[in-house]
Amino acid sequence: MKLAKAYEPNEYEPNIYALWEKSGAFKPSGKGEPFSTVMPPPNANGNLHIGHALDMGLKDISVRYKRMRGFDTVYIPGADHAGFETWVVYEKELGKQGKSRFDFTREQLYGQVWDFVDQQRGNMELQLRAIGVSADWEKLVFTLDSKVIKTVYSTFKKLWDDGLVYRGERIVNYSTKFQTSYADIEVDHKQEKGTLWHIAYPLIDRDGEIIIATTRPETLFGDTAVAVNPNDERYKDLIGKKVRLPLADREITIIADDYVDAAFGTGAVKITPAHDPNDFEVGKRHDLERIQVIDFDGTMMNVPEEFKGLEVVEARKATLNALKAKDLIRKEETIEHTVGYDYKSGLPIQPLIKDQWFLKMEPLAKRALEALENDEITFYPASRKQILKQYLQNIRDWNLSRQIPWGIPIPAFQNVDDENDWIFDEFVTEETIEVDGKTYAREEDTFDTWFSSGQWPFITTEALEGGDLSRFYPTSLMETGTDLLDRWIARMIMLGLYVTDKVPFKDVYLHGMVLDEHSQKMSKSKGNVINPMDSIAAYGSDALRLGLIASRSPGQNQAFGPDRIIAGRNFCNKLWNIARFIENKLGDDYTPAAPVAKSLADHWIISELKTAKETIERTLDNYRYAEASDAMYHVIWDSVADWYIEASKDQDNPDLLAWVIDVSLTLAHPFAPFVTETIWQTLQWHDSLLISETWPEIIDFSEIAAAEFSRVQQLVTEARFVITSLPGNEKYGLLYENDSLIEDNKSLIKRLAKLDRVVSTYQPKGLRLAVSGRDAWLDVSEETLSEHQVNLEERLARTHADIQALEGRLSNPNYVEKAPEKLVTETKQQLEEKKAVVIRLQHELEVLKI
RNA sequence: GGGCGCUUAGCUCAGUUGGCUAGAGCAUCUCGUUUACACCGAGAGGGUCGGGGGUUCGAAUCCCUCAGCGCCCACCA
Numbered sequence: 014m015k016l017a018k019a020y021e022p023n024e025y026e027p028n029i030y031a032l033w034e035k036s037g038a039f040k041p042s043g044k045g046e047p048f049s050t051v052m053p054p055p056n057a058n059g060n061l062h063i064g065h066a067l068d069m070g071l072k073d074i075s076v077r078y079k080r081m082r083g084f085d086t087v088y089i090p091g092a093d094h095a096g097f098e099t100w101v102v103y104e105k106e107l108g109k110q111g112k113s114r115f116d117f118t119r120e121q122l123y124g125q126v127w128d129f130v131d132q133q134r135g136n137m138e139l140q141l142r143a144i145g146v147s148a149d150w151e152k153l154v155f156t157l158d159s160k161v162i163k164t165v166y167s168t169f170k171k172l173w174d175d176g177l178v179y180r181g182e183r184i185v186n187y188s189t190k191f192q193t194s195y196a197d198i199e200v201d202h203k204q205e206k207g208t209l210w211h212i213a214y215p216l217i218d219r220d221g222e223i224i225i226a227t228t229r230p231e232t233l234f235g236d237t238a239v240a241v242n243p244n245d246e247r248y249k250d251l252i253g254k255k256v257r258l259p260l261a262d263r264e265i266t267i268i269a270d271d272y273v274d275a276a277f278g279t280g281a282v283k284i285t286p287a288h289d290p291n292d293f294e295v296g297k298r299h300d301l302e303r304i305q306v307i308d309f310d311g312t313m314m315n316v317p318e319e320f321k322g323l324e325v326v327e328a329r330k331a332t333l334n335a336l337k338a339k340d341l342i343r344k345e346e347t348i349e350h351t352v353g354y355d356y357k358s359g360l361p362i363q364p365l366i367k368d369q370w371f372l373k374m375e376p377l378a379k380r381a382l383e384a385l386e387n388d389e390i391t392f393y394p395a396s397r398k399q400i401l402k403q404y405l406q407n408i409r410d411w412n413l414s415r416q417i418p419w420g421i422p423i424p425a426f427q428n429v430d431d432e433n434d435w436i437f438d439e440f441v442t443e444e445t446i447e448v449d450g451k452t453y454a455r456e457e458d459t460f461d462t463w464f465s466s467g468q469w470p471f472i473t474t475e476a477l478e479g480g481d482l483s484r485f486y487p488t489s490l491m492e493t494g495t496d497l498l499d500r501w502i503a504r505m506i507m508l509g510l511y512v513t514d515k516v517p518f519k520d521v522y523l524h525g526m527v528l529d530e531h532s533q534k535m536s537k538s539k540g541n542v543i544n545p546m547d548s549i550a551a552y553g554s555d556a557l558r559l560g561l562i563a564s565r566s567p568g569q570n571q572a573f574g575p576d577r578i579i580a581g582r583n584f585c586n587k588l589w590n591i592a593r594f595i596e597n598k599l600g601d602d603y604t605p606a607a608p609v610a611k612s613l614a615d616h617w618i619i620s621e622l623k624t625a626k627e628t629i630e631r632t633l634d635n636y637r638y639a640e641a642s643d644a645m646y647h648v649i650w651d652s653v654a655d656w657y658i659e660a661s662k663d664q665d666n667p668d669l670l671a672w673v674i675d676v677s678l679t680l681a682h683p684f685a686p687f688v689t690e691t692i693w694q695t696l697q698w699h700d701s702l703l704i705s706e707t708w709p710e711i712i713d714f715s716e717i718a719a720a721e722f723s724r725v726q727q728l729v730t731e732a733r734f735v736i737t738s739l740p741g742n743e744k745y746g747l748l749y750e751n752d753s754l755i756e757d758n759k760s761l762i763k764r765l766a767k768l769d770r771v772v773s774t775y776q777p778k779g780l781r782l783a784v785s786g787r788d789a790w791l792d793v794s795e796e797t798l799s800e801h802q803v804n805l806e807e808r809l810a811r812t813h814a815d816i817q818a819l820e821g822r823l824s825n826p827n828y829v830e831k832a833p834e835k836l837v838t839e840t841k842q843q844l845e846e847k848k849a850v851v852i853r854l855q856h857e858l859e860v861l862k863i
Numbered sequence: 864g865g866g867c868g869c870u871u872a873g874c875u876c877a878g879u880u881g882g883c884u885a886g887a888g889c890a891u892c893u894c895g896u897u898u899a900c901a902c903c904g905a906g907a908g909g910g911u912c913g914g915g916g917g918u919u920c921g922a923a924u925c926c927c928u929c930a931g932c933g934c935c936c937a938c939c940a
Contacts, residue, residue, distance in 0.1 A: 019902065227940060274939060282940050291938050400867065564876045564887065572875050576889045583902045594899035639877065643887065737894065737906045827920035836882060
């Protein structure tokens with residue numbers, strides 16, 4: 014088959030993917046040591062972004078590489094119902110239809126979102142295929158599959174039985190926009206300027222007032238105390254006295270608590286247990302009443318009529334106005350403080366009291382810490398392990414409840430006659446159940462998505478059931494974004510250890526964010542988003558993958574622009590054209606025989622491929638993808654294309670040429686799977702799939718012959734350099750004296766250096782190629798030669814400087830004694846070579862002067 | 864307040880046990896229609912590796928310090 018002049022990825026990629034999928038190449042072989050990785054399930058609610066392309070691409074490189082190296086390999090794909098994330102998207106859809114969640118029952122909503130997600134999912138899975146992931150699709154797990162729910166429930170039951178799960182009234186981070194609570198780590202903290210208002214609370218039973226300082230005056234209606242530090246002399250005799258709460262016309266007591274910092278504000282703090290986590294704690298210590306004044310929809314409640322129903326922002330203004338009217342504001346100061354925001358809506362998070370299911374994290378974190386101490390998991394980059402440890406050391410209990418219908422229902426029921434009587438039951442499709450003659454009502458909340466995601470490795474490998482993938486647990490590699498270190502990685506480790514007694518993965522690779530070409534975060538609003546599907550359509554899947562991994566190191570955010578994709582595209586085309594040349598050279602009826610190195614170039618290219626292969630192995634074994642890709646790129650472009658192909662136009666060795674293309678394609682396959690497989694399929698001597706090939710074996714070659722070829726290269730490079738610096742563009746001949754290397758490689762050198770002729774002579778003249786270290790001259794005219802005197806002198810000076818540096822090093826006794834012997838020997842050798850060059854150059858200059 | 868990271872060529876970045884003349888892609892300049900490729904070939908220019916100090920025979924790499932940038936965590940109202 015004849016190849017088109019340029020590689021057109023879109024013509025081949027879908028067919029190649031279908032070929033792989035149909036052949037069963039993605040399935041584990043059942044032979045060899047297991048290698049497994051689990052896809053961080055993309056949200057089933059939309060399109061993949063560039064970060065997915067990076068994430069999936071990196072993993073796929075490892076998977077393809079390990080598969081070729083004979084591991085029993087599996088890449089388990091997934092899709093995430095993405096509870097809250099999907100819910101937000103769906104609620105927006107409802108809004109467009111003029112409806113709200115309150116128009117439907119929980120079952121109706123669940124069904125509707127299910128259908129919505131079902132439509133989106135197919136699209137997402139097609140995109141994963143376009144990216145080229147070699148995942149075992151038959152093993153795909155959706156986070157709402159029954160087996161997921163079953164495992165999640167059994168884990169919850171175990172936690173319940175072990176007393177690690179509890180229901181409690183706590184201040185939770187609440188999104189009034191989406192009407193659900195968040196986990197602590199989902200709150201976006203922003204440092205900003207705010208106002209600290211000093212407000213006078215009049216004393217009762219005596220004259221005077223106490224001035225409190227607050228940034229949230231609107232919560233004043235919920236105050237149930239004023240607190241001061243017990244050691245604060247200013248307020249000592251006020252402790253226990255009562256004040257009149259302005260506007261609310263209620264009496265509250267001044268209490269003493271160590272929590273209060275006498276140096277901050279006025280040293281007196283209003284205590285609002287229902288709307289501030291610290292005040293909540295103070296309230297517990299002093300047994301204070303909790304008055305909720307902000308409703309779950311973000312409007313005021315339990316307040317005087319004029320404030321009722323106001324949004325928080327409005328309520329603040331109204332409260333301040335009312336206080337001003339009564340002349341109770343003593344001072345306003347600007348302060349820097351941190352405000353928690355809803356990461357999704359951008360609105361402030363309201364701390365509100367709610368009964369929620371919590372998980373006691375300390376015992377779980379303790380085991381995770383032990384595993385980290387014991388180096389049971391290797392992190393790439395290593396520094397993230399320390400960060401994770403710190404997180405685990407300061408861990409807080411995890412709020413598992415979400416007030417959204419889209420998710421896994423929490424399998425708990427409450428006795429309708431006794432609010433403290435909760436039982437575990439999986440019969441969540443019923444609103445009420447009867448147990449022991451008592452009626453129990455279903456918990457309406459669902460689990461935080463990350464509670465199920467946190468069990469992903471042992472769920473997907475069916476480690477608990479001993480399914481046919483259970484041999485892959487613990488998984489080999491977990492690869493995801495750095496931003497998921499605490500919300501996902503930490504939880505997988507903790508829950509993995511808790512449920513299976515094993516760490517869920519051996520290696521963790523964390524990649525940074527893909528930024529735009531000016532190092533700005535990509536976002537729809539900035540309009541700087543690179544869509545992976547657009548890139549694939551324009552340049553091909555391999556180009557995108559090559560571009561994304563180039564020069565990227567773990568954990569580091571990195572800029573990315575079209576230049577890199579284009580460089581990847583160009584490489585694919587280069588590979589394509591190497592193949593075209595070889596196909597043309599070998600002909601349609603070529604059948605390969607055992608390759609044997611004949612020419613110097615043959616020995617050299619085998620040596621080059623060997624070095625590259627070893628580099629790729631060493632780097633890929635340590636997930637240094639960029640370096641591996643770089644080694645692959647350069648051996649193919651620089652060594653195979655620029656030198657070996659050129660040399661083979663002069664001295665051909667068909668069997669070795671076939672071997673070189675095969676090895677090149679195999680080495681490149683993990684990085685550029687589509688183009689390499691496409692080419693493989695067109696080479697008529699293959700009837701197999703490249704994806705299922707084994708990693709190349711290097712054939713015999715002579716180091717000496719390979720080194721000889723390097724010398725030919727040196728001479729050619731020197732000749733090219735000198736020729737380009739000469740005026741005009743005439744062709745020159747090469748003269749040489751008694752040099753068998755040149756003699757034996759005459760026509761090769763002539764071709765590579767584009768010389769007119771190469772002839773042996775006893776009377777050399779012209780320009781000596783002194784730096785090449787050979788007795789060779791370019792046959793140039795006397796005029797050209799004298800014009801080149803300056804050039805020669807420059808080179809002589811440079812060589813002298815090199816010699817000085819080398820001699821300096823060798824004259825240092827410490828260097829000679831302490832540096833490795835090999836290094837010292839090399840230095841000596843270099844010195845000798847440089848000296849020889851000087852002699853040649855000097856001789857040349859003398860001749861010129863005559 | 865605590866922690867982490869970054870600062871290397873015009874741009875974006877590699878450089879993992881300290882060791883040849885510090886690399887890549889893109890960009891720039893010169894030349895090139897050679898029977899794979901202009902999505903190309905040949906060649907070139909461009910860096911006191913943020914500043915200062917230290918350890919070492921030897922530092923982009925290790926230590927200290929200063930400066931600038933970025934991120935994460937944390938209940939100071």
